[in-house]
Amino acid sequence: MEQRHLGRTGLRVSRIGLGTLTWGRGTDEHDAADLLKVFWEAGGTLVDTADVYGDGEAEYLLGRLIEGLVPRRDLVISTKAGSVPDPDRRFDGSRGHLLSALDASLARLGTDYVDLWHIHAYDPDTPLDETLQALDLAVSSGRARYAGVSNFCGWQLAKAATWQLAVPGIRTRLASTQMEYSLLQRGVEREVLPAALDLGVGLLPSSPLGRGVLTGKYRSGTPSDSRGGSEHLAPFVAPYLDETASSIVDAVTTAADGLAVTPLQVALAWVRDRPGVAAPIVGARNAQQLTAALSVETLSLPDEICRALDDVSAPVHHYPDHDWSTL
Numbered sequence: 001m002e003q004r005h006l007g008r009t010g011l012r013v014s015r016i017g018l019g020t021l022t023w024g025r026g027t028d029e030h031d032a033a034d035l036l037k038v039f040w041e042a043g044g045t046l047v048d049t050a051d052v053y054g055d056g057e058a059e060y061l062l063g064r065l066i067e068g069l070v071p072r073r074d075l076v077i078s079t080k081a082g083s084v085p086d087p088d089r090r091f092d093g094s095r096g097h098l099l100s101a102l103d104a105s106l107a108r109l110g111t112d113y114v115d116l117w118h119i120h121a122y123d124p125d126t127p128l129d130e131t132l133q134a135l136d137l138a139v140s141s142g143r144a145r146y147a148g149v150s151n152f153c154g155w156q157l158a159k160a161a162t163w164q165l166a167v168p169g170i171r172t173r174l175a176s177t178q179m180e181y182s183l184l185q186r187g188v189e190r191e192v193l194p195a196a197l198d199l200g201v202g203l204l205p206s207s208p209l210g211r212g213v214l215t216g217k218y219r220s221g222t223p224s225d226s227r228g229g230s231e232h233l234a235p236f237v238a239p240y241l242d243e244t245a246s247s248i249v250d251a252v253t254t255a256a257d258g259l260a261v262t263p264l265q266v267a268l269a270w271v272r273d274r275p276g277v278a279a280p281i282v283g284a285r286n287a288q289q290l291t292a293a294l295s296v297e298t299l300s301l302p303d304e305i306c307r308a309l310d311d312v313s314a315p316v317h318h319y320p321d322h323d324w325s326t327l
Contacts, residue, residue: 001043001297006278008200009175011115011146013076015272016294017046017204019283024057026233027285032061033069034287040070042294048178048204048281050080050120051105063110072111078204079105080150080178082120082131093123093131102138117144118178121151128156132163132171139172148176148201154191161199176202176278182271183248184210184240186315197276205271208280209293213240214267216253251312255305268296270309 003012018039023032036047049058059079066072081101084092092098102117117138119131135147149160157177164171177196179188181203188203196203209215218241249263256263271280284290301309 001045001294003045004278005202006116006146006204007173007175007196007202009146009173009202011076011175013046013279014044015279016044016268016296017048017078017279017281018044018290019206019281020047020049020058020062021053021283022058022285023049023061024054027061029061029064031286033065035284035290036062036065036070038287038290039294040074042297044294045074046076046078046204046279046281048078050083050118051101051108052080052083052085052120055085056104056108059105059108063108066110076115077109077111078116078118079109079114080118080120081105082123089125091121091123093119093121093126093128093134095130095134095137098131098134099137102134102143106143113143113145115145116148116175117146118148118150118176119152122149122153122156128160129163132160135164135174136171146175147172148174148178148204150178152177152179152192154195157192157201158195158199161195161201165199174199174201176204178204178206178281180207181205181274181277181280182208182210183214183252183267183309183313184245186313189315190317193276202278203276204278205280208271208282209264209267210240210245210249211237213237213245214249214252214263216249216256216263219246219249219253248313251309255301255309259299259301259305261299262292264292265296265299266301266305266309268293269299269301270306272296273300273306 001014004015006013049062081098082091082093138144139147161174164173179192181188252263252266256266282293284293
């Protein structure tokens with residue numbers, strides 16, 4: 001699998017990443033082992049997790065599989081901290097919480113360091129410089145090799161990345177930002193992606209298949225064995241089952257038929273090759289699904305197909321998001 005630099009850093013990652021959102025909850029150890037082995041054998045390196053996935057079970061499962069199944073040195077392990085199970089405070093970006101969470105993640109993963117550590121979301125109740133200092137301490141202590149953020153809007157990302165660049169050699173530059181991005185969700189193109197491109201921050205798209213909807217599996221209803229058919233994840237899929245999404249899925253399916261490939265391959269190739277994207281994070285339920293996703297490695301969409309998909313899924317940009325000189 002092709003490797004790409006993550007942002008303006010020396011870290012290289014596979015251009016498809018493996019997500020572990022359901023590990024320890026809907027994905028047991030046997031299936032997780034199959035997924036990791038298939039991914040590694042295909043040349044995949046970037047494995048993304050978080051301290052809250054499966055209430056910590058995702059990290060624990062990944063830790064059990066490292067070395068016994070896949071050598072630690074062959075993986076770029078990314079995890080996140082900052083989300084908390086508190087209805088009154090969803091995110092905790094305090095330095096104390098973040099560093100304690102990192103230590104707990106390392107213990108579950110059974111490793112001395114993570115290759116990439118993300119702040120899971122912006123915490124409005126903690127000064128941003130305090131949150132970012134946790135990244136600096138994590139890198140300077142060797143517990144994290146690189147650092148990034150997740151779910152930061154445009155101004156938050158720009159402020160954080162600029163702050164880190166202000167004192168080179170002391171503050172660690174942001175390597176990445178993880179955001180939802182697909183043909184069904186192009187909101188990052190308004191301000192997040194332009195900021196990332198300008199500041200040298202690599203984008204790691206989550207849900208690159210529109211929460212599974214872009215595979216076309218929901219065109220004739222909701223399969224009982226799908227995420228949309230599960231009690232826990234049905235609300236996660238529901239926003240992309242509307243009429244607008246349906247027209248985009250139809251266009252993806254038409255493109256796939258014309259290229260003799262699958263809608264999954266078309267949707268994933270589109271987001272993988274967008275400017276600024278380092279590696280979409282794919283979450284598969286089993287090895288068969290992952291193998292189907294990894295088959296996109298040999299596919300590059302023709303320019304005319306890309307333009308057609310861009311047109312049918314184009315988000316509405318209003319003043320002052322983009323160039324407004326013609327308004």
